[in-house]
Amino acid sequence: MDPTLLHHLLAMLCGSAVGFSLALIGGGGSILAVPLLLYVVGLRDPHVAIGTSALAVAANAFANLIPHARAGNVRWPAAFMFAATGVLGAFLGSSLGKIIDGHHLLVLFALLMMVIAALMLRGRRGHDGTGYPRRYMFPRLGIVGLGAGSLSGFFGIGGGFLIVPGLVFASGMGMIDAIGTSLFCVGAFAFTAAVNYAVSGWVAWPVALEFIAGGIVGGWLGMLGAQNLSRKRGALSILFAAIVVAVALFMLVKSVLR
Template sequence: MIALTLTAAVLVGVTLGLFGGGGSILTVPVLVYLAGVPARQAIAMSLFVVAVTSAVSAIGHARAGRIRWRTGLIFGAAGMAGAYGGGLIGPYLPEVLLMASFAAMMLATAVAMIRDHRTPRVTPAHREAPILHVIAEGVGVGLVTGLVGAGGGFLVVPALVLLGGLPMGVAVGTSLVVIAMKSLAGLAGYLHSVTIDWSLALPVAAAAVIGGLVGGSFAGRIDADRLRKAFGWFVLAMGVFVLVQQSPPALLHSAWTAAGAALAALAATVALALRRRRRSIAGNHPSRSNAYTPGGIESWSKS
């Protein structure tokens, strides 16, 4: 399982370096379902992995001039405050609630990745973002990051485009700085009450860093829309899987029963519609309707 876990970590890093977000949402499921790490420890470990991967991936973007430092540092500082608070609260929440919230986050991430990414109208690209808006957005996204251990890049990138007028490539690079800062703050909050297995966290982080460097090397060179959508569908499937895993057995049984009943009703409706269609076709067939034509009447009267 460790080899599969490390392979999945490379995929997380690639998507994080390429898209500036999205891949980190898979870190917790990878650790929980592949490595067998308990949910709270998995969230704390995910924050460490995402922080390291984002920081290393940001280096390539910085060299290419795709980071707006002032906006990123202000957003990141606000995000750190929210993430630290989330990291303090998260360990005391039920694991089922944490994982269900994480599944909801995955579904939201998937929708954001699947939908068309048309660059919205913004003011000139070099205008700095309104400080109060950036701070408010940063605290909110940071709180989510601290609670569920996801980087929230799918929230950060649009915010940087809309609030700061950053081009998409610059927003991706800047988001990595923000994600690294708030993930570290969330980790600090979790470490007050959660212990991390560093013998697993360090190899996973190293694998994700390798993937992040690969993804960062392709950023700005390829049209990633199709890849983003395909990955979004994968995240959607994973989100549904995680959500189903957290459902109580009785509720899950009821859901399957309801689904079976719905499918049976649908099958009966389709069968009835097909039967009516066959009758309609048969009623309009020439061999059945010739008694109503002049020739048909004549033939009928002769008989």
């Protein structure tokens, strides 16, 4: 097969996996996109991989938001509050992340993922939405959104693996609603980081467009899976944590062996 054609196919297939993950668990966009861009598609600069993934994840998150919104899985007031403070954090975090060595970012990113996975597994029995809305929900959402946005921008990610647990803990909404709501926030955070990286020339535009095209297809399939898993108590939380741990371990191994 023509190497150029293979490169395009790999980019679209990887984009499909990212879109599927975003729609299924509201996260995993950039935690999958960054290693896929580096180790499968073949981008060499971690900063370019981060910038490209941020742009692709933003577009796919907004596209995958549509079916979740139609299914009633989006809590719009919470989404707007979380995103408003998170975008500010994403800008500040991405500005700091650009001046730090890209390989160091990947190691810190993987370690943070392990912590988030542990927190999600620990509290999975309370993720049924019976606590929504939590007392002082909007101030809590604002504070958590600022923190999640800062980390999202710092690591150049959409931040779904931060946003989903953040929405659950701050508002008490159920996992399926947190997944749907998170897509709006993921899109806003990732777009902010993508613009910041694009200004520095760290976006591979052709690869990003191929990722986006593949992600739209994968996203519709992920939405169907999320609806089915939401009927099984704790299933989405366990799946979310398992995917985060698997990718974190992979990234740590690759970083140590590089």
